[in-house]
Amino acid sequence: MNKLIGLGIIFILVIVGGLMYFCFDKRSTGLEYAPNMYEHKAFDPDQPNENFKDGKTAQLPPDGTTPVGFDRVEDEYPNTLEGYESASKNLSNPFSITQANLIEGKSLYVNMCSHCHGFEGKGDGSIVKLGKFPPPPSYSTGVSSRGGAMKDLTDGKIFHTITYGVNLMGPHKYQLTPTERWKIVMYVHELQKLQ
């Protein structure tokens, strides 16, 4: 009987130990000692903030301001068919075609565009292949919904489309600076030449 009690105690200890070890809650950050600087006084952009009316730390920029590195293309070339045509006439890529610019354009294109347009711009990106999104027209063989062949799209038209989007494509002016957009335009021209 003594042996049995000894065994019992071991068993219970193992169970208690196991319980305490495994039940560490993944939903909590665990034991914290002096977390003063984890819960810092400076506001993170994703934190609530009582100092603003809407309670957010991340405020929208005031009206009429332009972020560094952006220009106000939407003022001159609005999201209309006229704006699109006028962009086509008046805008041209301010960057010269260099190896470095093309490489950057390609990496931006791969990261930001390829999941729909495909790595070669043929409208066969990963989510299109999965049948989750309708295919966009191919850069080299497709027809633009605003007239003309995709391979004839000008600098300004591509820039306008990236900025505002068209049909099912959303606007990308919030994710890409004008410089980045121009580099993508440069790479898209390369893809238009493919057969």
Next chain:
Amino acid sequence: MRSISLFFKGVKQTLFLILSLLFIGEGTYAQSATEGATLFKQKCTSCHAVNRVVIGPALKDIDQRHEEAWLIEWIQNSQKMIASGDAKAVALANQYKPNVMTAFPELTPDNIKSILAYIKEEGNKPAAAANASAGGQSGESGSNDEVNDFMLGGLILVIIIAFLVILVLNRVIATLERLLLQKQGGVIEEEKAKRGSIRSRLEHWNALLNNKKRMFFIVLILVSILGTMGWIGMWDTDVHTGYQPVQPIKFSHQLHAGINKIDCQYCHTGAYKSKNASIPSLNVCMNCHSYVQATDKYNGEISPEIKKIYRALDYDPTTKKYGPDTKPIEWVRIHNLPDFAYFNHSQHVKVAGIKCQKCHGPIQNMEEVYQYSPLTMKWCINCHRETEVNHKGNAYYDRIIAAHEQLKKGEKITAAVLGGTECGKCHY
């Protein structure tokens, strides 16, 4: 069982027969509809769906709204029709302003007829079936955790039951032994009487406590268990590895980054140009989710998780209009560096070219994100000690490289050599 399988076999055969009859009967119709399906997917789906408005109108019952000849002319060149002043065409153009329908001069009247046949076929399907045929994977979210908890609970229960069974069996064996001894005429009566009393119990415990070997063993186990727990507890203090808070939207990185293969930087645009990787604002979600509503998984309803985006933006999916009553999605921060440590994403992603997975783990497999790395100083320092600096095409390092060329012939240059372990690099 046998009768059920026989029944199914029967049903299968009947279905097969009906289907084959259908195919024979409407062979030509089916063929043109399949041609139409291919064409529809290539040419039309960027703007149209059968059962809902996308960019252009929903196409269900289109053959009842317009005549075939009119439709053929419209599809081939809608702008020409509007310019010629056709009343129906002008009305449609005004309704969907400023969107303009692409001209499809390459589609022959026969092509268009097959597309119309496909639309008719799709339109006649009941909504649920149409949605089911749209395809898609069903997610099994959260089931993993439940299984784990369940298994752990079960294990403990089994151990406890096993322990009880051992106890009972021991009792039974003891009784049997006693009975056996009684039969042989032993003198167990006294002992039996002793056993019951409290006093005997106390003596029993005393004997246990006095047994030094056994006590040493028990204390050893106690100390090792408590010691291990204490040790782990102290190491894990202020370390949030494995932290997996409940987020306001069940956003799955496994689906978006893993299956759909959308690059991390598409949404976390800050990762390569800012200190913060940045949580995407909802307009980035809407680039896809104005169209993608996962209705096929929710019986034709919009996914409740996608609805949360719409609610936050006060967006009406039927009218496609945004309202003024917006409220932010309150994501819960997982990776939190204390304010005395400076970390810059762009330096690591853009300059060093480090993959996101190096610190964030197999994020493309995470149904729900958890903190993979400990984010302790030791962890940072270890990586800085090992990582070779990618100095090619980076003018910042040119002078250092030149100055150290003689010293560094054939040697690795680690981040630590260039001051990567200086306090001021991370603390300010």
